Amino acid sequence: MKKMIALALAAMMVVSMFAGCGGSSTGTPATEAPAANAPAAAPAEGAAPAIKIGLSGPMTGGASEYGLAVRGGMEIAVAEINAKGGLQIEFKSEDDQADGSDLAVSSYNSLKDWGMQILAGAVTTGSALAIAAETVNDQIFMLTPSASAEDVANTGANVYQMCFTDPNQGASAAELMKAKWPDATIGVIYDSSDAYSAGIRDGFLAKAKELGLNVAVDNAAFTADNKADLSAQVTMCKDAGCDLVFLPFYYTEAAQVLTYANTVGYAPTFFGCDGMDGILNVEGFDTALAEGLVLMTPFDASATDEATVAFVEQFKANNGGKVPNQFAADGYDVIYALYNACVAAGVDGNTPAADVCAALQEQFATMKVDGLTGSGMTWDENGMISKAPAAMVVTNGVYVPVA
Amino acid sequence: MRILQYLINGISIGSVYAIIALGYTMVYGIAKMLNFAHGDVIMVGAYISFCVTSYLGLPAWAGVLAAVAVCTVLGVVIEGLAYKPLRGTPSLAVLITAIGVSYFLQNAAQLIWSSSPKNFSSIVTMKPISMAGGKLVITGEVLLTVAACILVMVGLTLFTGKTRTGKAMRAVSEDRDAAQLMGINVNRTISLTFAIGSALAAIAGVLLCSTVPTLQPTTGSMPGIRAFTAAVFGGIGSIPGAMLGGILLGIIETFSKAYLSTQFSDAIVFSVLIIILLVKPAGLLGRQMQEKV
């Protein structure tokens, strides 16, 4: 009997938990949950309420490195904008653990309950795909800093990207190779369990075939489960006599490839994509190993222009001296692009999300944005960005544009 | 020459699996529990070693010693707080607690060291041995890891076979109640097992990160699962079995990548594992237990 009472009590508790959460989340969203992680300046008396921008990304777990970088970049932009006066931004981030289904949607829903008007996310492709369909239903404007699959922007007219799409990046890599290393024997190592990496590889192989590049190894794959050991993949390229190795994946694994290649005395030209940016700032990494590495990145933390210097300084101050990578820079640009569009469209915290969405779509069709990751950036009707990919080569530990 | 290079690559990652598997099998054999937090203790060990060498600027051996010390204490504390109260309950209950501990360690590491990857510089300073005009390269890490594996394996075998404490451990492993009746302090023996297992984890962490330099809070989890697989493969509870299982798993993995398919190597490795377990249900060197009513 006692057990039954306990069970009944537990069941009641669950029900009341539902009721409790449900009740609170339908309460007037504007008054609850002040942005916990953004220093939102108090708006002046009588001014319009701050516009609510939400970010969904991995803040815990294996991919949190990227989510936290984006969040760091966005927080700087929000603080700068709020300090200016005028239109204020209230910013909130939620954790989706880079999940591609239920956790992503619940992260998005929790932002929606908070009263989010614009989504500045998601960070990873899988989450972005799951969330994009929701934003289409809800008509919430979405600008993702880093989810780069073509399918993300194709989900709906309200979904925009700040980063290059994967096939495009693969194709530009092939073009650059054709221009600079037309006779190279090329090897491709990639992560077959990751949409970003597999997408670039598909785009690259298609273009390489068209251009007649000599791709000797195109199937040196690893997966998230066996990436602890990449020696076999490097050996495959070495054996095939590749003198140019394409590494379309993140710098975390790339550091491993470079280190192993160095120990076995294999020194081809390594070629990376935007995910490679950050390799020079991995703590403890010997930058000499990356000497001669070519990468296509929209962002260069060692650039000397005023905006980049200020951003890097601020990011370092906020994050214990950590140098920002392109994820952080994309996040920063996303907030500014959204802010410019909001100001131009004259929307604020009082505008319903669907109206914000319509107004921003109109703005993004015509506007030009200058940011850390490019100048004169525009978007096409599908929501994909057009900015010039900058090819860099690591020389003496810093990026130098490819001559 | 090519096949030899792949063989060496396989032994390289395999010996890392083996040294992790030794810790797994040791704890399993005596405490009869699957310690899913073992992989995360490895990660902690690697971080400690990294901090000592990079931040304090001390030599590599000091890093290893510090890692061993911290992990031993950590192992004993975890055992005392999370596993000891559950002694005598179904092994699944302890398994779930171990998973809780694993989540805890990963998230704590993220809060302490952030999720940004750190590049672990190898503790081996030896130049790689290059043969056949650079076609065959043997790195110092492989030699060190294999040597460490053999040393640990022989050491553990001697320890459990010859010393009084080791014999007590075996007695606890055979029959906990009977051991208690013979005057063996079961709780202390199990705590000691965890201390040794965690010290091994620290060494494994340093060797893992010397071979695979990227260090993140999730570094230990996948190699941990692979090593657990290796331990079962070799016959869980068997010390030479763990070593054999680890090295074979590494070789199978590398060969399937090199000669069959890189994309499907996970599927191939685990299929081979299933087939071998069907032929030898207790693993390669495991003992087939006679069941009694």
Place this chain on the structure above:
Amino acid sequence: MKKLLNNKAARTNLITYLVVVLAFLAMQLMNSAGMLGSSMKGFLVPICVYISLAVSLNLLVGICGELSLGHAGFMGIGAFSGILIAALLKNTIPNDFLRLLCAMLGGGVFAGVVGFVIGVPVLRLRGDYLAIVTLAFGEIMKNIVGNLYAGTDAEGFHIAISTSRMPLGEGGKYIINGPLGATGIQKLATFSMGFLLVLFTLFVVLNLINSKEGRAIKAVRDNRIAAESVGINVTAFRMKAFVVSAFLAGMAGALFGLNYSSVTATKFNFNTSINILVFVVLGGMGNILGSVISATVLYILPEAMRSLQDYRMILYAIVLIVVMLCTWSPKVKEYLSVAADKALGIFRKKEVGTNE
């Protein structure tokens, strides 16, 4: 009726059904009254899915005493086959509810068949060896589905397991797209269907447990050799439980897949299997109502802790450990009961005091 109420098993089952039905009605009422926020509405279907998964795994772990670390693998098979079926039947069955039902049944059958095929050799193993083989199966499934392409174009339906993207002709549309997973899924899942799934799962599992076969299965768990010696066909019963469990997981997976617009193979990894196992063990092995409750509470817990920001997962870990210690450790339990008695004692004394 009286006999029914006197039978302990029947009474427990009745309570289980009652709790589920009441919870469903309460949720429906609150929903129609507009009391549920987006988050809460979003939780309804996945909670039903995880309840079904936990109950079906409990059949295997709690009732049969087999440790399975690959339950998410069956869920994944169900999800991807269900998504395929739903997409292909789009024109044949225009009714969403019927199509969802077909997809779930199809997902269940697929998972059940795979369960049977791997069950034949695998059920020769026991204990931790069975655990590692189920883990291996989950990894194999994930690896293969990660390289699976399916889609339709002008020439009809194509499916391939391939190392690079399968090309599609004019007007082609991918249903399953390799590492991107299934994308552009039409969301068919509803809370009512989730509720029906939970009821169906409970019905199947509870009936199996309380049947003659169920008693045989428990006999096998408690002592395999003794059970065998009284003529119970051990392998046949283990197989039955394994296949039923896989079938139910497949159905739940199909509902899960059709509740989101995209699903990747990596979702059905070791961690998801472990999560379901946590639900089962925390709810009590063999305790079906316990699985229902713990799946619900543990699914919402990390979501309810969102305000803790970066600290929520570490707190979840701590809660998990503490709850395990409180529910399982004999010492902690004893301490708690003493403390509870003391607290009650003070309370009683006070009561006495006020009476005077």
